[in-house]
Amino acid sequence: MTMTTEPTTSRAAGRAVDAGRLFAAGVHADLDAHRRAYGDLPVRNPDAMLAELEASGLTGRGGAAFPVHRKLAAARQAAGGRRGRAPILIANGTEGEPLSSKDAVLLRNAPHLVIDGLLSAARTIAARNVLIVAEGDSLRAVERAIAERPDARGIEVVEGAEGFVSGEASALVNLIGNDDPRPVDHTARLTTAGLRGRPTVVQNVETLAHLALVARRGATWFRSVGDPVDPGTRLVTVSGDVPREGVFEVRTDATIREVLAALRPDFGAIAAALVGGYHGAWVPERSFDLPLTALDLAPFDATPGAGIIRVLGADHCALSATARIVRYLAEQSTGQCGPCVFGLPTMADRFSAIASGHAPIENAADLTRLAGLVVGRGSCHHPDGTARLVRSALAVFAEDVRSHARGRCVRRSR
Ligand code: SF4
Incomplete structure (x- = not known):
């Protein structure tokens, strides 16, 4: 960015x-x-x-x-x-x-x-x-x-x-x-x-x-502002398909929609946001009224992380966007642990196959199983974060996954 x-x-x-x-x-x-x-x-x-x-x-x-x-x-x-x-x-x-x-x-x-x-x-x-x-x-x-x-x-x-x-x-x-x-x-x-x-x-x-x-x-x-459980303010980096990108200081109980409103985007042209960064999870636009707290975002397995909201426009392919991130994360491994050396490249290959429409629907279930195998088995949380992103994309964009398995993308890919 x-x-x-x-x-x-x-x-x-x-x-x-x-x-x-x-x-x-x-x-x-x-x-x-x-x-x-x-x-x-x-x-x-x-x-x-x-x-x-x-x-x-x-x-x-x-x-x-x-x-x-x-x-x-x-x-x-x-x-x-x-x-x-x-x-x-x-x-x-x-x-x-x-x-x-x-x-x-x-x-x-x-x-x-x-x-x-x-x-x-x-x-x-x-x-x-x-x-x-x-x-x-x-x-x-x-x-x-x-x-x-x-x-x-x-x-x-x-x-x-x-x-x-x-x-x-x-x-x-x-x-x-x-x-x-x-x-x-x-x-x-x-x-x-x-x-x-x-x-x-x-x-x-x-x-x-x-x-x-x-x-x-x-x-x-x-404690005079923000969420009672996680009070105060936090810095949030907003990027992606918004009129302009920026770093905001927001109250910890601000909703995703309230944070983005400062940039006056067309919410009707937004599909979802990646919340928490590359190790984060996708939240669909219809759920943007959730506050940016771990408790409120738990249904999506998302947390504010380091305060990141990456907006994805409705005319961009969410699976292609996720595939690029998973590939990047696989390449960022330091090559010390089995889950990173063997698991992440395989996950990146399988996600790319799904995104490009060259994989049967069974590949999604196989990828979910594979993501479960790498969790908690690295020296750091890199495999866990990568698995979270993969599972989140497969769940939030399940309809897209089915369309890709039939060889067509419901959105226009960049
Ligand atoms: S789990 Fe962490 S330390 Fe181990 S290879 Fe992956 S990035 Fe490196």
Whole structure:
């Protein structure tokens, strides 16, 4: 997709679009603009900060939606106050997912909010090493921001690696520790034994920006918007068949339709949206009134993931679009695990055969069975995410699958 460099702000969409939190300092905010908008970062007692985070309900915005306070508390407990076990904190600003640009937009426009969150989280767990991993212009924006403030001089900046799975937490740790950007199968959790065997916390940069706001304004303020179970706001990257693409900050209870309304699309010309990215799931247009939460999207096995909505026009072949993604995902395997080496290329071949109309209807059932076989058997979740996408496409576009098996596509393919 075309890289969006600034957040898309639009009041026209009503309550769904709320760009007032993460980008209150404006675009490309320097330290002065940041301080004018947010004031100084308060120094909070670690126990009080953990309690505030727990009360806020803040979850990770990198895809897994893990409660932030639990990850921090686990690392602090594993360290046990011993100097040799002092935790390592890593801010993850890499975006291997081709449909996401929200972390790049955040780092380029609000790097000081991310740094605030990193410093606050580091203080909370008494981290001895603090790093930010980013790429390209985002990395340079972070370096400029660090140079502006003495309190950030101890932060180490690391250049991320290319590749879909290189942003996975264990891959980041492997990159930093061994210059190898492949995920590692961890028998122990990273929060117990990560980089250099020390308790390690990897947090997405957007998560840290929200954490900085909780540190300043508290849990009650944070929960004042959004879904009661998963409160606050989130960044969403919207792309595909819409009048323009963009990165929005939206309330977590905004529906898919409310988010897209900011772009004024012709909903009648939309077939579906891929929600959550390449490891996500398809949601048909008739269900766009569902809020963008894991609970509400559960019937489709979808989650917001890293905040991604990819819109598919009604005149584009959903099966061909999915086949291209499955092929890409098969090629993104790091070649370490059986399900990726043997399962994903076969799944890509079979999906391509279905999409091109060269496969009998039985192929769909066979593909569903194959997708079930790879789940939970890789070192990382790459096979699981690929299987989710395949099963989702076969279910949501079942009528298309039947038409293709009869040798004809109900839509015009690109
Ligand atoms: S599951 Fe696939 S992508 Fe993940 S580590 Fe194994 S081979 Fe690499």
